[in-house]
Amino acid sequence: xxxxxxxxxxxxxxxxxxxxxxxxxxxxxxxxxxxxxxxxxxxxxxxxxxxxxxxxxxxxxxxxxxxxxxxxxxxxxxxxx
Numbered sequence: 001x002x003x004x005x006x007x008x009x010x011x012x013x014x015x016x017x018x019x020x021x022x023x024x025x026x027x028x029x030x031x032x033x034x035x036x037x038x039x040x041x042x043x044x045x046x047x048x049x050x051x052x053x054x055x056x057x058x059x060x061x062x063x064x065x066x067x068x069x070x071x072x073x074x075x076x077x078x079x080x081x
Contacts, residue, residue, distance in 0.1 A: 021073035028066030035059025 037043035039056030049055040 018073050022070050025066045025069030025073060028069060029063050032059040032061070032063030032066055035062065
């Protein structure tokens with residue numbers, strides 16, 4: 001493969017991984033939000049997580065990591081060659 005086609009493959013891979021990474025971060029944030037609401041007894045009032053404050057803390061941690069994942073995946077620099 002020549003250098004131009006390698007550059008195209010690298011950029012395509014970079015774009016795909018940014019999208020996948022952002023979707024993973026979005027999923028983490030959504031799950032964290034659900035866990036927070038269940039821990040606070042505000043949503044989905046069935047299950048072992050309802051009303052347990054530990055799940056509020058776990059959900060907040062997961063949501064923060066999800067937001068950080070989204071920010072990191074969309075602000076990192078593309079190396080120039």
